[in-house]
Amino acid sequence: MDLLLYNAGEIATLSHGEVSKPLSGIEMVDREKLVLDSGNAILISKGIIRKISSQEELIQEFAPDFSDGKSNLVDIIDAHGNAIIPGLVDCHTHLLWTGDRSNEMNMRQNGLSYQEISIRGGGISRTVESTRSATKKYLVNLGKHRISQASMNGTTTLEAKSGYGLSVESEIKLLEASSEIPQDKCNLLPTWLGAHDFPKGKSKDEYVEELISEQLPLVAENKLANWVDVFCEPGWYDLEQTELIVKASKELGLKSRLHVDEFVDSNGLALAAELGSSSADHVGFSNTESRAKAHESNTMQVFLPGTPYVLGKNLGDGINECIENNWNFSLATDFNPNCQTLSLPFVASLATHRLGIDPLAALVACTRNPASTLNSELKLNVGSIYEGGPADINILKSEYLDYWCQTPGLSPIEKTLFSGSLV
Ligand code: NIG
Ligand code: FE
Numbered sequence: 001m002d003l004l005l006y007n008a009g010e011i012a013t014l015s016h017g018e019v020s021k022p023l024s025g026i027e028m029v030d031r032e033k034l035v036l037d038s039g040n041a042i043l044i045s046k047g048i049i050r051k052i053s054s055q056e057e058l059i060q061e062f063a064p065d066f067s068d069g070k071s072n073l074v075d076i077i078d079a080h081g082n083a084i085i086p087g088l089v090d091c092h093t094h095l096l097w098t099g100d101r102s103n104e105m106n107m108r109q110n111g112l113s114y115q116e117i118s119i120r121g122g123g124i125s126r127t128v129e130s131t132r133s134a135t136k137k138y139l140v141n142l143g144k145h146r147i148s149q150a151s152m153n154g155t156t157t158l159e160a161k162s163g164y165g166l167s168v169e170s171e172i173k174l175l176e177a178s179s180e181i182p183q184d185k186c187n188l189l190p191t192w193l194g195a196h197d198f199p200k201g202k203s204k205d206e207y208v209e210e211l212i213s214e215q216l217p218l219v220a221e222n223k224l225a226n227w228v229d230v231f232c233e234p235g236w237y238d239l240e241q242t243e244l245i246v247k248a249s250k251e252l253g254l255k256s257r258l259h260v261d262e263f264v265d266s267n268g269l270a271l272a273a274e275l276g277s278s279s280a281d282h283v284g285f286s287n288t289e290s291r292a293k294a295h296e297s298n299t300m301q302v303f304l305p306g307t308p309y310v311l312g313k314n315l316g317d318g319i320n321e322c323i324e325n326n327w328n329f330s331l332a333t334d335f336n337p338n339c340q341t342l343s344l345p346f347v348a349s350l351a352t353h354r355l356g357i358d359p360l361a362a363l364v365a366c367t368r369n370p371a372s373t374l375n376s377e378l379k380l381n382v383g384s385i386y387e388g389g390p391a392d393i394n395i396l397k398s399e400y401l402d403y404w405c406q407t408p409g410l411s412p413i414e415k416t417l418f419s420g421s422l423v
Helices: 025-029 055-062 104-109 114-119 123-132 136-152 168-180 204-221 239-251 268-275 288-296 306-310 318-324 344-355 359-365 401-405
Strands: 003-006 040-045 048-054 075-078 084-086 088-090 155-161 187-195 227-232 255-260 279-282 300-303 329-331 393-396 413-418
Touching: 003 055, 025 318, 025 359, 040 055, 048 055, 084 088, 088 344, 104 114, 114 123, 123 168, 136 155, 136 168, 136 413, 168 187, 168 204, 187 204, 187 239, 204 239, 227 239, 227 268, 239 255, 239 268, 255 268, 268 279, 268 288, 288 300, 288 318, 300 318, 306 344, 318 329, 318 344, 329 344, 329 359, 344 359, 344 401, 359 401, 393 401
Parallel strands: 003 075, 088 155, 155 187, 187 227, 227 255, 255 279, 279 300, 300 329
Antiparallel strands: 003 040, 040 048, 084 393, 393 413
């Protein structure tokens, strides 16, 4: 049976213009173009949005018998006057890993940097040890649980990186586990991050060779990932190694999304733009010239404010710089052992409460914009609400759309529809 979502407050459709493309600058806060007033409803058929129109018109056309909130002709969802936003899109997560690194906070508070903690055996390599010993079945269950957490916070599309295996066997195990997580609440798109760190017992050159001649061919042949990622940062992968890995991956059909300029500006963003990466993430320290270059090359700058937040660092000026210059940007959670949030509303709260970003701009940065980096791997464009689009929709607990990022620590979501079904 078709589904009528009625009694809606504001609907943030975000679907003005070409929905597969990102928005920037003042386009991101254009309420007239991006938000419908209350009084509209959405008719959903077989998981697809069939019609968005005035409530009266939709009732007349599809539920002429409608009375007392009921109809025998369509299923009804009453939004109780609450605002509606698209399903959220998290384009950067390290979904699968096991272990506990909460002891690192004390080290940080005693003045050790991320790099120093890593040199002392903490950081990524600590998580690699625990993740290598986990079975695939355990990882799949963990993934299911984590997807539920993301879903409770309104996420309906999520990118998931490997990267805590750092060996042929363990990286493949992580990617296979991702592919076995049921996609009944959320689309899940895998990225291969074998180049997250260097494993013990191998030289850097030996491992880069393993990445290119052993891991990559298996990932590509078995279609285990759509993208390659590299942690391009002094102390980890340098520009040359990053370029080598990305170019080899490109030849085998993988696009790239890269970790760059997280702690210092090493021209990582400029390299991502030159390589035509789908996205460049962190970008906290990237220079202005690189940002302009990224925009021109359609490389999305993805800010991860949860990470500087948990590392006790400044959230930076990059997001505001992008808004002022009409450069595309997105926000994502960067869920990882240090930054354990799968809540985009929380991340957007950092951007709005701490950096003065408009809640509507933050919403575009958590939906349509990140979707533009993932849509190529999905049947339909996600991240906005439009006729013919997937019925991935969140009903908020408030009549105001701005509520979506104003409940840090609690979910602002009343109900979520994924592909037209209630989650
Ligand atoms: O994006 N910086 C590289 N990777 C992750 C963190 C990895 C970790 O500390 O386990 C990130 O923040
Ligand atoms: Fe990350």
